[in-house]
Amino acid sequence: MSSSSLTLTSDPHHPHQDYDRLKEVKQFDDSKLGVKGLLDSGLASSSSIPLIFHHPPDSQPGPISHTRPTHTHHSIPIVDFSAPKPILTDQITRAASTVGFFQITNHGIPLHVIQRTLAAVKSFNELPADIKTAHYHREMGRGVTFSTNVDLYQSKAASWRDTLQMRVSPVLPNPSDIPEVVREEVLGFLSEGLGVEEGRLKEMTCLEGRTMAAHYYPYCPRPDLTYGLTSHTDPGVVTVLVQNEVVGLQVKVGEEWVDVELVEGAVVINIGDILQIISNDEYKSVEHRVLANPLQEPRVSVAVFCNPSNRDGLFGPLPELVSQEKPARYRQFTLSDYMQRKEGKMTTSWTDSNPGRRFIGCERYGQPGACGYFNWFDPPMCDRAKVVIPGLLRSLGRHETEKTRDDAEIKRLRNMNNVLFAALVATWCLFVPCALMVWLNK
Ligand SMILES: O=C(O)CCC(=O)C(=O)O
Numbered sequence: 001m002s003s004s005s006l007t008l009t010s011d012p013h014h015p016h017q018d019y020d021r022l023k024e025v026k027q028f029d030d031s032k033l034g035v036k037g038l039l040d041s042g043l044a045s046s047s048s049i050p051l052i053f054h055h056p057p058d059s060q061p062g063p064i065s066h067t068r069p070t071h072t073h074h075s076i077p078i079v080d081f082s083a084p085k086p087i088l089t090d091q092i093t094r095a096a097s098t099v100g101f102f103q104i105t106n107h108g109i110p111l112h113v114i115q116r117t118l119a120a121v122k123s124f125n126e127l128p129a130d131i132k133t134a135h136y137h138r139e140m141g142r143g144v145t146f147s148t149n150v151d152l153y154q155s156k157a158a159s160w161r162d163t164l165q166m167r168v169s170p171v172l173p174n175p176s177d178i179p180e181v182v183r184e185e186v187l188g189f190l191s192e193g194l195g196v197e198e199g200r201l202k203e204m205t206c207l208e209g210r211t212m213a214a215h216y217y218p219y220c221p222r223p224d225l226t227y228g229l230t231s232h233t234d235p236g237v238v239t240v241l242v243q244n245e246v247v248g249l250q251v252k253v254g255e256e257w258v259d260v261e262l263v264e265g266a267v268v269i270n271i272g273d274i275l276q277i278i279s280n281d282e283y284k285s286v287e288h289r290v291l292a293n294p295l296q297e298p299r300v301s302v303a304v305f306c307n308p309s310n311r312d313g314l315f316g317p318l319p320e321l322v323s324q325e326k327p328a329r330y331r332q333f334t335l336s337d338y339m340q341r342k343e344g345k346m347t348t349s350w351t352d353s354n355p356g357r358r359f360i361g362c363e364r365y366g367q368p369g370a371c372g373y374f375n376w377f378d379p380p381m382c383d384r385a386k387v388v389i390p391g392l393l394r395s396l397g398r399h400e401t402e403k404t405r406d407d408a409e410i411k412r413l414r415n416m417n418n419v420l421f422a423a424l425v426a427t428w429c430l431f432v433p434c435a436l437m438v439w440l441n442k
């Protein structure tokens with residue numbers, strides 16, 4: 001679909017009589033324009049953005065100051081990585097067990113590497129629309145997706161952001177993938193801060209499943225109505241993030257939303273849900289969000305999520321952190337179960353147009369009241385497979401019906417056989433004594 005044939009409702013007071021949100025979300029997604037394309041095609045004006053991006057009035061951010069950061073009672077700790085080890089362990093442990101976020105400086109990653117990475121993400125998002133649309137899809141099984149909001153069909157309102165997501169482990173496509181060194185060291189400190197062996201988290205494959213999300217937050221004409229990224233916690237072990245010079249990331253500390261201050265060259269680290277569980281609640285996975293960008297300059301960030309790569313092993317609070325005074329707060333779970341619960345259930349489609357193609361969707365997808373989350377896991381099927389597979393399935397179905405009919409017939413004949421045999425036996429039982437009597441009476 002081209003931008004000229006895309007019409008999206010904008011006015012919240014006069015929505016089109018038959019405004020169908022899911023239909024408009026799908027039209028927008030099928031257009032493959034992304035938020036940046038929407039903006040460039042003039043489908044969002046200085047005073048309005050499409051209704052699919054409007055968050056419910058009670059959760060809208062309201063007026064946003066162009067001169068943030070705002071002053072709050074709290075701030076996100078900045079840890080100087082060149083400090084002596086005991087100080088580092090203390091600072092990182094303290095941050096991880098309170099606000100769940102910290103920034104590190106003097107980590108040894110050259111500033112130009114960070115800047116180059118962010119510049120590459122910006123350039124990709126600013127490529128001509130026809131080149132970018134070729135990359136736009138949300139099939140997670142391919143390892144790379146580019147789309148507006150990974151949870152576009154799951155959330156109640158879309159957010160003003162396009163994301164390129166990549167699985168970067170076990171094979172790292174780019175050897176200069178920045179945050180690795182830091183990530184390894186930081187995990188070492190976090191293990192030590194927990195009082196467990198330095199390599200403990202690494203041993204549990206906590207570092208090995210890595211996904212990178214490169215976010216692009218273009219200028220939003222109505223940042224008071226929508227978000228760049230809604231409030232969430234990260235599901236994994238830790239997230240390592242670099243951001244450009246446009247603010248927007250906020251962390252919830254108590255009842256306050258605290259801006260993550262811009263520190264040139266710093267790397268932001270936050271604790272994810274799995275580390276909170278493994279640490280038996282010593283470390284905190286804290287809610288954070290990104291405000292829609294009110295500035296002409298786009299906000300760019302690159303996050304690397306570290307997850308255990310062993311999806312079928314059991315995870316839970318480390319035994320050395322469980323005691324009578326501090327019993328286990330969580331039971332053991334496998335990562336597959338955990339992710340399915342978080343993301344939705346993997347199901348295989350058997351429709352004629354997508355026979356055998358797997359998708360991830362919320363339970364009861366398509367039924368009234370269900371969440372509407374749907375994501376193909378497998379790539380699209382070729383036309384020949386769409387003809388051949390349903391044909392084979394129909395033929396299999398026919399054979400199964402015939403087999404069921406044959407089985408029923410065999411059963412009927414067996415029963416009849418049994419009846420006849422019983423009749424034969426009965427006849428013989430009557431005939432033999434009769435014949436014997438006749439013979440004896442002779
Ligand atoms: O863009 C950002 O600064 C935050 C990204 C984030 O929180 C995420 O991808 O989970």
Ligand SMILES: [Fe+2]
Pocket residue numbers: 232233234239288
């Ligand atoms: Fe996050």
